[in-house]
Amino acid sequence: MTVQAQHELSAGEIDAIEDSIYVHNQQAVGRDDAQGLGFVIRDEAGRIVGVAAGYSWAGTSELKQMWIDEAYRGRGYARELLNAFSAEAAIRGVRRIWVQSYDFQAPGLYEKAGFVRVAEFAEWPEGHSNVILCKTLKATPAAP
Numbered sequence: 001m002t003v004q005a006q007h008e009l010s011a012g013e014i015d016a017i018e019d020s021i022y023v024h025n026q027q028a029v030g031r032d033d034a035q036g037l038g039f040v041i042r043d044e045a046g047r048i049v050g051v052a053a054g055y056s057w058a059g060t061s062e063l064k065q066m067w068i069d070e071a072y073r074g075r076g077y078a079r080e081l082l083n084a085f086s087a088e089a090a091i092r093g094v095r096r097i098w099v100q101s102y103d104f105q106a107p108g109l110y111e112k113a114g115f116v117r118v119a120e121f122a123e124w125p126e127g128h129s130n131v132i133l134c135k136t137l138k139a140t141p142a143a144p
Helices: 011-029 077-091 107-112
Strands: 035-042 048-057 060-068 096-102 116-122 129-136
Touching: 035 060, 035 077, 048 077, 060 077, 077 096, 077 107, 096 107, 107 116, 107 129
Parallel strands: 060 096
Antiparallel strands: 035 048, 048 060, 096 129, 116 129
16 A cells, blocks of 8 residues: 545545544444534525535534625625524534634624634634634424
8 A cells, every 4th residue: 555645535535534434433432413414595596695504413513614605795694594503503412513714704703603712723824814613502402
């Protein structure tokens, strides 16, 4: 076996790697409850113009993608998506949500929603900061 440069992986290769990592993590933690977690907003033509997407697993959640089409910004859609994501996470028993945001993206949005900066990496990318934020939730039981 040798190390080879392969800077682009196929979707199938990425899925297989993520599955292997999940099996390891599940065995280490003893929890097999990972689920996708996401909400979208669509325009009249059905095109996605906003998304909050990530996953929940073992009482935690990561918000991996948060985006609003530029033409729809400033209308409260990001807040609506973030609230929906947080509410669903709480129903699933999630205690903490974390998100990564560059300083030129939306750390202020997350802070207004109750997230707290837990780390900030200066000059990542050069001239900017990479901010890690976390929000602690109170679990909300699912409706019967």
